[in-house]
Amino acid sequence: MPPKRATNGTLWNLCEVCESYIVSKNVETHECPPNQLEHRFIRDNILYSTVDVRVNEEIKGLSQFEKDNLVFLTESVIQLLKLSIGDYAIITNLSTKESVIRTVWPSCEKGLTSVLLTKNGMDVSKLDGNNAVTVAGISSQKIKDANVIQLLILNAPRILEISNELLNRLRKSYTDKLVVRENNLSILFYGKQLKFQIKSVSAQNEDFEEDFNEKLTLDECLFKITKKTTFEIFKYEEDFKKEKAKQDPFMNIGGLNEEIAELKDLIDCALEYKPALTGFKTTRGVLIYGNPGTGKTVLSHALAVDSKATIVQINPADLYGKLKGSPEENIRELFKSAKEQVPSIILMDEVDILCPSRSSRMTDAEKKIVACMLTQFDELMDCKQIFVIGATNKPDSVDAAFRRCGRFEREIEIPVPNPNNRFDILKNLLPQVEEKMLKDLSGKTHGFVGADLLALSSRAALHASQQQRQQVNWDDFKFALTRVRPSAMREVQIEVPNVLWSDIGGQSKLKLILRQCVEWPLKHAESFIRMGITPPRGVLMYGPPGCSKTMIAKALATESGLNFLSIKGPELFSKWVGESERAVREVFRKARQVAPSIVFFDEIDALGGERNGGSSSVQERVLAQLLTELDGVTPLGDVTILAATNRPDRIDKALLRPGRLDRIVYVPLPDEATRKDIFRIKLAKMPTVDIDIDGLVAKTVGYSGAEVNAVCHEAAMMALEEDLSADKVMTHHFDAALDLITPRTPQSLLDIYDEYNKKS
Secondary structure, three states, rough: OOOOEEEOOOOEEEOOOOOEEEEEHOOOOOOOOOEEEEEEEEEOEEEEEEEEEEEOHHHHHHHHHHHHHHEEEEEEHHHHHHOOOOOOEEEOOOOOOOEEEEEEEEEOOOOOOOOEHHHHHHHHOOOOOEEEEEEEEHHHHHHEEEEEEEEEEEEOOOOOOOHHHHHHHHHHHHOOEEEEOEEEEEEEOOOOOEEEEEEEEEEEOOOEEEEEOOOOOOHHHHHHHHHHEEEEEEEHHHHHHHHHHHHHOOOOOOOOOOHHHHHHHHHHHHEEEEEEEEOOOOOOOOEEOOOOOOOHHHHHHHHHHHHHHHEEEEOOOEEEEEOOOOOOHHHHHHHHHHHHOOOOOEEOOOOOOOOOOOOOOOOOHHHHHHHHHHHHHHHOOOOOOEEEEEEEEHHHEOOOOOOOOOOOEEEEHHHOOOOOOOHHHHHHOOOOHHOOOOOOOOHOOOOOOOHHHHHHHHHHHHHHHOOOOOOOOHHHHHHHHOOOOOOHOOOOOOOOOOOOOHHHOOOOHHHHHHHHHHHHHHHHHHHHHHHHHOOOEEEEEEEOOOOHHHHHHHHHHHHHEEEEEEHHHHHOOOOOOOOOHHHHHHHHHHHHHOEEEEEEEEEHHHHHOOOOOOHHHHHHHHHHHHHHHEEEOOOOOEEEEEEEEEHHHHHHHHOOOOOOOEEEEOOOOOHHHHHHHHHHHOOOOOOEOOOHHHHHHHHOOOOOOOHHHHHHHHHHHHHHOOOOOOOEOHHHHHHHHHHHHOOOOOOOHHHHHHHHHOOO
C-alpha cells in the first residue's frame, strides 16, 4: 500500500500516488485509484460521497425556503474543495447524471464526508437518501444570466390560476439563485407547496436557446436568475408542447432538413429578411411536390408560421363554398389581402386543381379561374415582400404557364424518406421508444412516407392497448407491419404468403443468385462501389412447370422484407389504346416510389413475346415500353426485376440482354438430393410411421417439385379415406399415391430447354 501523509490535523490523509484525500479510518482499505463503493474521498477538488437528510434544520435568521436551498458540508470539506460559506456548489447524482445547485453552509455533523440537505430540499432535488453524488465548486465562466425560463407545474391544483402574484413570488424567491438543466423549483403559495420543473431556458444577450430534453451539456446550462428574468408557467404538458410548436414550427417535421433550409433561404430573400443582390430578380414562388403523405402541406404551414409573415390561404374548396362571390372575385380578394399586409405568404394547396392544364375538356368556369390566377401572379412581379408556396402531388397536371420564371419558378420535390429520414420521423412520432428499436423499424419500412409511419405507430399503440400493456414493444411493431403497407402500394398490394427459404428444398444455386441480386446490394453496397460495378438488374427463371419458380419468388419477398409487386403478364393488356403502356409505366413508377422493391413478372412470355410480325400491335407496344423502363433514361434505382417462364424460347431477345434481365437461371426438375429435401420438409409436417424417404426418392425420378408435394398430399388424403380419424400416414398410402400421380413433364419440353441451353 502506498504511503500516506496526514493533513488538516489527523482528519484527512493525502495519498501521494493518486492525490486523493481520504479519511484516516479508511487509510488501511484505500487503493489507487480510489473507488467510491469502498469509501468516500476528495480528488481534484471534487467530493465523492452520498447524500442524506439533515435532521436538525434549525438555523437562526434563515427562512425555511433559504434552508431548503442549502447543502451542509463539514468545514474541513469546504476548505479542501476550496469553497467558502455562501458559495454555490453543484451536486450531481452519479446514477442519473442529474444535478442541482445549492449554497454551501457549514455542518457540525460527526461524519466528515456527509452531504446533507433538508427534507424538502431533498424532495425538490429528486435525490434519495444514500444516492452516490459528487460535490464541486462552480466556475463563474460557466454561469449565464437567464432571460426566459419555462416551467411546468408538477402538482398544480385545478383551481390554480397563473397570476402575476405567482410569477412575482417565483421571481422574488429565486432572484440571484442558480439553476441547472431539468431542475425542480419549489415555493409555498397560499399554504400549498408548489413544485415546478424547468422545461427550457434562454440566456440574456446571447444566441443561446435549447430544450433541456435534447442535447445540452453541463457546461452549457448553468443559469443565474436575475430581476430581469421572465417566467412562463404551464399547468399541463400539452400546453407546453403547443407553445413549443409555435416557437419551433419544424419541431414535429423529421427528415426534411435540406428542403427546409433551401425553402427558408428563398423566403428570407423574398420577404427581404436577407439582402438580395442588386440587379437580380428575387424568386417569388415555389412549387412543392411529392407523393401523398410526405408532408407537403405540413411543411408549407410550418414555413409560413416560421416566417412571422401574414398567412393567406387559397384552398379550392373555399373558393366555391365558404367565401361569398364568384371564385375569380375570391381569388382577387385573397391576393389583394396579401398585398395589403406585407410581409405575407400565400399558401396554395392542391395547385393541380387551382391551376390545371388547359384542354378542350375544360369548362368555361375553370378557364376563367386559370386566367385569373395567371393575372394575379403577373401582378405580384411588381410587389415586394410577398411569397407564394404551392403544394401538389400531381405536378404534371399543373398548367405549364404556371411552371415558368416569375410564377412557380422553383420546384422542390419532397421525396419518399430514406432510412435515415424515416428514423428522424419516427423519433418525432415516438420519443419514448428506444433508438435501437426505431433504427430497426426504419430499416424495415421501405417506401413508407410520414403519414404511413404515423399510421404504423397508431396501429402498434392500438395493439399494445389490446394486449393491456402501457408500453409499445417490438412485437407490436411486427404486428403493425403486417397490417400497414406503404400508401403507394395499395393499388398493387398483394398478400405475400409466409414462405421461407427453409420451406424450399434444394435450389441452392438459384437462392445464391437471388441473394446476390437483392440482398447484397442492400447489405454490402460499398462492395459494389469498391469493385466499380452495378448490381444485377434482373433475373429470369425458366424451367418446367411445378419446379418452385413462383414459390421462390414468394420466399424472396418474405425473406428480404422488401416491397413486392407481383405482376401477371395478361393483366397489363387493355383494349384501350395507350392504356397498356400506361399500366407498365405505372408499375415501374410505383416500384421506384417504394424502392428498394422487387417486381415479379410471372409468365413473362405472355408480356415479352418474340417480335416476329405475328404478335399483336398492343403486345409490341407493351414490350417496347417494358424495354424502355428496364434500361431507359429514367434509372431503375433500387428496383430488382424477377421474372419466371416455362417457355424462354418465346421471349424477345432484346429483353434477355445484359443490363435488363442479366442473369438467366435454369430451374430443372429436382435431382435426387433436391427431391430428398422436399420429402424431408413435407414429411416433417405430417404424422408418418417408418417411411423410407430414400425409397420414395428412387421412385420419383422425373417428378417436379409440385408433383412430389402432390404425392405427399395424396397419401394423406388416402389415409383419411380409410379412416377420417386416422393420425398416421403409412407406406402403402404413399405407394398408392405414386400409382395415381405420375410425372407430367413431357420429354419434348425438356428437349426445348436443352436446345435453349446450347444456344444461350
